[in-house]
Amino acid sequence: MATILDGKAVNQQLIDELKPRIAALTEAKRAPGLAVVLVGNDPASEIYVTSKVKTCIELGMRSEEIRMPDSATTAEVLSQVDALNRDAGIDGILVQMPLPKQIDSRAVLLAIDPSKDVDGFHPVNVGNLVGNVPGPRPCTPAGVMALLKRYGIALKGRRAVVVGRSDIVGKPMAMLLMHEHATVTICHSRTVDLAAECRRAEILVAAIGRTAMIEAEHISEGAVVIDVGINRVTSRDEAMRLTGGNPARMAGFDKRGSIVVGDVHPVAMAERASAYTPVPGGVGPLTIAMLMSNTVESAERRLG
Numbered sequence: 001m002a003t004i005l006d007g008k009a010v011n012q013q014l015i016d017e018l019k020p021r022i023a024a025l026t027e028a029k030r031a032p033g034l035a036v037v038l039v040g041n042d043p044a045s046e047i048y049v050t051s052k053v054k055t056c057i058e059l060g061m062r063s064e065e066i067r068m069p070d071s072a073t074t075a076e077v078l079s080q081v082d083a084l085n086r087d088a089g090i091d092g093i094l095v096q097m098p099l100p101k102q103i104d105s106r107a108v109l110l111a112i113d114p115s116k117d118v119d120g121f122h123p124v125n126v127g128n129l130v131g132n133v134p135g136p137r138p139c140t141p142a143g144v145m146a147l148l149k150r151y152g153i154a155l156k157g158r159r160a161v162v163v164g165r166s167d168i169v170g171k172p173m174a175m176l177l178m179h180e181h182a183t184v185t186i187c188h189s190r191t192v193d194l195a196a197e198c199r200r201a202e203i204l205v206a207a208i209g210r211t212a213m214i215e216a217e218h219i220s221e222g223a224v225v226i227d228v229g230i231n232r233v234t235s236r237d238e239a240m241r242l243t244g245g246n247p248a249r250m251a252g253f254d255k256r257g258s259i260v261v262g263d264v265h266p267v268a269m270a271e272r273a274s275a276y277t278p279v280p281g282g283v284g285p286l287t288i289a290m291l292m293s294n295t296v297e298s299a300e301r302r303l304g
């Protein structure tokens, strides 16, 4: 039987560990503050942002939610970021990606004060990551590392394959695994014979954004599989095929008209992996825990 890497449980542990640190800061100085900027109304971003704000409030942190219209200009977003940079009560600034296409995302990321960059997307923090210098790490890959650590999954000298080369997940994931002494391969849309590359993996991380693209032929028997994907499936036939007709999952489909499936075929993953992250309930919950952790760390640094 494969071990299920339970992101919800680890999320709770991480959140519980933050509580005394937040209490200490609040008592000595003030509550840590996180500002989340959402431009436009992308439905997925709305869900992420709501859940970030909710967690902040539950933890007794200060939360600022700034909503800007879909028509906002780069100058307007930059002016908002500037105000947050100067706000002494804000320790973390997160501008939800993707931004509407008229906005210069690079200019926005560059404008965030690196000491408040809780996403770790500013070039200074990307440099710190590459150099293995302390600093905020992108939340999703940091969450994956926390999960691997909590489950005692060894990385040193092991073959890790990361599928996907995004700035938010693939690239920082590869870097973090390398710093833990894994031998890392990055695969992407132009990789020749993806299945053969993936089968070499003792640790396989899928971060492509394509429903169940990783199948049995990609997974070597006994691999640890980390599925970063979050994809909505709205076809009942497709849901049947992907879940193998799992009654609980299909009941969920019939209730909501869709299910969420990762980048890895769920049945193939459960059959072939020695340990894996389910979707939902695997990597997803950890992203938020790491965002809170980056904000608390920023507050601790800033408040001395």
Ligand code: GUN
Pocket: 094, 095, 096, 097, 098, 119, 139, 140, 168, 287
């Ligand atoms: N969009 C998807 N993931 C993320 C994330 O981790 N941070 C931000 N800012 N935007 C995202």
